[in-house]
Amino acid sequence: MVEIRKPIQVSEAINRVLQHSRAMPTITVSLDESYNSILAEPIIAQHDVPPFNRSPYDGFAIRSIDSIGASGNNRKQFNVIDHIGAGQLTSRKLGEKEAVRIMTGAPIPESADAIVMLEQTVEHDGGFTIRKPFAKGENVSRQGEDAQQGEQLIEAGTIVHPGIVALLATFGYAKVDVAKKPFVGILSTGTELIDVDEPLQPGKIRNSNGPMIIAQLKRMGIASKSYGMRMDDLDVCCQIVEKALEECDVLITTGGVSVGDFDYLPAIYDRLKAKVLFNKVAMRPGSVTTVATVRGKLLFGLSGNPSACFSGFELFVRPALLTMMGCKKPFLPYAKAILTEDFPKPNPFMRFVRSIYRFEDGKAYITPAGFNKSNAVTSIARGNAFMVLPGGTRGYKKGTEVDVLLLGVEEGVDKWQLQ
Numbered sequence: 001m002v003e004i005r006k007p008i009q010v011s012e013a014i015n016r017v018l019q020h021s022r023a024m025p026t027i028t029v030s031l032d033e034s035y036n037s038i039l040a041e042p043i044i045a046q047h048d049v050p051p052f053n054r055s056p057y058d059g060f061a062i063r064s065i066d067s068i069g070a071s072g073n074n075r076k077q078f079n080v081i082d083h084i085g086a087g088q089l090t091s092r093k094l095g096e097k098e099a100v101r102i103m104t105g106a107p108i109p110e111s112a113d114a115i116v117m118l119e120q121t122v123e124h125d126g127g128f129t130i131r132k133p134f135a136k137g138e139n140v141s142r143q144g145e146d147a148q149q150g151e152q153l154i155e156a157g158t159i160v161h162p163g164i165v166a167l168l169a170t171f172g173y174a175k176v177d178v179a180k181k182p183f184v185g186i187l188s189t190g191t192e193l194i195d196v197d198e199p200l201q202p203g204k205i206r207n208s209n210g211p212m213i214i215a216q217l218k219r220m221g222i223a224s225k226s227y228g229m230r231m232d233d234l235d236v237c238c239q240i241v242e243k244a245l246e247e248c249d250v251l252i253t254t255g256g257v258s259v260g261d262f263d264y265l266p267a268i269y270d271r272l273k274a275k276v277l278f279n280k281v282a283m284r285p286g287s288v289t290t291v292a293t294v295r296g297k298l299l300f301g302l303s304g305n306p307s308a309c310f311s312g313f314e315l316f317v318r319p320a321l322l323t324m325m326g327c328k329k330p331f332l333p334y335a336k337a338i339l340t341e342d343f344p345k346p347n348p349f350m351r352f353v354r355s356i357y358r359f360e361d362g363k364a365y366i367t368p369a370g371f372n373k374s375n376a377v378t379s380i381a382r383g384n385a386f387m388v389l390p391g392g393t394r395g396y397k398k399g400t401e402v403d404v405l406l407l408g409v410e411e412g413v414d415k416w417q418l419q
């Protein structure tokens, strides 16, 4: 008798996976290595930014009091007593009608309180004149205007993107505490599989899921170990899965999760006494996606069908890995867009249609990325988003506003937005 599986909703499946996503330990890495990690500590301003009042322009530092009454008919004259660039200090104190020639980024002398841009001056008698008064604080880039010492600027659980790297560098974080990245194993199962450099043979296809998942992980900055391709053989696959579970924090298998005679993953879960969190999700593609745990480690049984495999990764593996690293925003960013063509075929399950999202004339549009069955590989190549259509009995008309999940975006969101 073929096992009849009971599908659960996508949101419930995600919840179950996240509940079993165990926190990774904290490690300290150099700033250079921190990109794409998840911060294990908040970023606290170690000092004011900027750390001193500085000039935002190339020009002159003056005492505003000396500019009172300046106008086109009553130009005020200043004598230049010093000349500093960024990185230099002046030891001079400004007296009446004195100025320091100063460049962008240089600290403003304590005795000055305004900056005049070079363009606002006319050279005159070894000094310069101005034709308008300057207010106290005018053109001053104030100490602490960007950040104040002690302020928490970024919370723990944030992904380190280039802007975060800049902030860390600003405060002298030569080393930073981040979550250790899970080490992920990948095993592609299927007697039909041949390697990328092999010629096609009757009945065989090249393994595209393995390289795709390596790339999906790389996009997250996560290293993986490939356990290669294995024939549909229960003993062989079981041994490899056991070995991989010893070496890795998480294991992803592809193929062999359905009810076919050579789909051995269910038997492998039995042998390993794995706790199966679910083996059927009310989604298309990827309904057979199975997630289990063995000794607390997550085992993702992704479908062999390329589109289903891709979707299973983005919807379950990605948020699980991010949650393990303490990321506060593990979900794909959500948007709404206008469907550009009819999508007539209804489906009882929620659909994740590989699609092209684009912005034009201030509006967001979504177009299915071509042949869109579970076994499609071309639409995952063309798409940059999922169009998400709720399950039901009706199709969708061109012009309808639909839900979209964006792919390949650095920072996600903190909530799963779909029911």
Ligand SMILES: Nc1nc2c(c(=O)[nH]1)N[C@H]1C(S)=C(S)[C@@H](COP(=O)(O)OP(=O)(O)OC[C@H]3O[C@@H](n4cnc5c(N)ncnc54)[C@H](O)[C@@H]3O)O[C@H]1N2
Binding pocket: 188, 189, 190, 192, 193, 205, 206, 207, 208, 209, 210, 254, 255, 256, 257, 258, 259, 260, 263, 285, 286, 287, 288, 302, 303, 304, 305, 306, 308, 374, 375
């Ligand atoms: N009687 C039923 N048959 C099927 C059901 C079902 O509910 N009842 N579900 C279908 C659905 S939906 C899917 S999806 C697939 C899932 O199959 P498996 O996950 O068991 O994967 P395989 O059978 O091993 O392979 C499916 C398909 O994908 C190709 N494949 C496998 N690995 C790779 C790879 N690494 N790279 C590229 N392509 C791969 C494989 O050759 C098959 O064509 O089951 C349906 N059947």
Ligand code: MOO
Binding pocket: 283, 284, 285, 286, 287, 288, 289, 303, 305, 308, 374, 375
């Ligand atoms: O698991 Mo299948 O991908 O629903 O087509």
Ligand SMILES: [Mg+2]
Binding pocket: 255, 256, 257, 258, 259, 260, 262, 263
């Ligand atoms: Mg199968």
